Amino acid sequence: MQRRHDVPMTVPVDASFASRDPQLDSLRTRLRELEPVVVAFSGGADSAFLAWVANDTLGERAHAVTALSPSLSPEEESDCRDLARDWGLRWTPVVTHELANPDYSANDGRRCYWCKAELMEVLAPMAELEGATVVLGVNVDDLGDHRPGQQAAGERGAAFPLLDAGFTKADVRAWSSRLGLRTWDKPAAACLASRVPYGTPVTLGVLSTVAKAESALRGLGFRQLRVRHYGPLARLEVHRDELTRAFEERETVVDAVRRAGYTYVTLDLEGFRSGNLNQALSDPAPVTA
Numbered sequence: 001m002q003r004r005h006d007v008p009m010t011v012p013v014d015a016s017f018a019s020r021d022p023q024l025d026s027l028r029t030r031l032r033e034l035e036p037v038v039v040a041f042s043g044g045a046d047s048a049f050l051a052w053v054a055n056d057t058l059g060e061r062a063h064a065v066t067a068l069s070p071s072l073s074p075e076e077e078s079d080c081r082d083l084a085r086d087w088g089l090r091w092t093p094v095v096t097h098e099l100a101n102p103d104y105s106a107n108d109g110r111r112c113y114w115c116k117a118e119l120m121e122v123l124a125p126m127a128e129l130e131g132a133t134v135v136l137g138v139n140v141d142d143l144g145d146h147r148p149g150q151q152a153a154g155e156r157g158a159a160f161p162l163l164d165a166g167f168t169k170a171d172v173r174a175w176s177s178r179l180g181l182r183t184w185d186k187p188a189a190a191c192l193a194s195r196v197p198y199g200t201p202v203t204l205g206v207l208s209t210v211a212k213a214e215s216a217l218r219g220l221g222f223r224q225l226r227v228r229h230y231g232p233l234a235r236l237e238v239h240r241d242e243l244t245r246a247f248e249e250r251e252t253v254v255d256a257v258r259r260a261g262y263t264y265v266t267l268d269l270e271g272f273r274s275g276n277l278n279q280a281l282s283d284p285a286p287v288t289a
Helices: 015-020 022-034 044-059 074-087 111-130 141-143 148-155 170-178 204-218 240-250 250-260 275-281
Strands: 037-042 061-069 088-096 133-137 225-230 231-236 263-268
Touching: 022 044, 022 170, 037 044, 037 111, 044 061, 044 074, 044 170, 061 074, 061 231, 061 240, 061 250, 074 088, 074 111, 074 204, 111 133, 111 148, 141 250, 170 225, 204 225, 204 231, 231 240, 240 263, 250 263
Parallel strands: 037 061, 037 133, 061 088, 231 263
Antiparallel strands: 225 231
């Protein structure tokens, strides 16, 4: 069921100045060219910024849609609901079933392709009913990483307004801050399947265990983190500024992660690195004796 939250948007700045900035004006112009739009809204900094600008620019002709699946953490789902309410977005949650696709659950280098393919399978009919274009929060910096999901979305008719307007991740955060959006400094939050090394099957049980472990660590106050899943072993990545605290509080940390279902708990001394599991796709195979 489609619905619009009635709580008015509360942004503590006068956003009218935005129309005088060439970059943001370019984004608004691109959205008007595409309107109406269905925004794939995961709650991260990029998609949240895009959803806010689309709503501010197009009003009812912008529809934010959040895909609910085991790969979306409970905290992210809750935050999407809160943001939609606080910003007065026209918002709908929908269920996706990527785990039912063996190509996705096999978790090879194309996992993200099949994830976005499933997303488009769900969003495309909604967009067709409204005569709308599906838009995703892809920015310029995303072009430098392994992103087969962008290919899948593009092949199925999605558009990337942030990319068209030349927005980098830094631009998104800077503009979000200027507009008073609380997502301006939100930690990167890729789907939970990104915690699973390529070649290890993605299952409901694995995603549930990762979600519980990360929720437990957030409950301890760690903000930017990943729990990388290696069977019974969890490899923890926290921001480098929090490495010392993680070690000093290791007994509490280990207990929290073990309660989620892991037997062994390790701390990655390099700290948090977004998308670092993609390195396995380019590294040469190890030499064996």
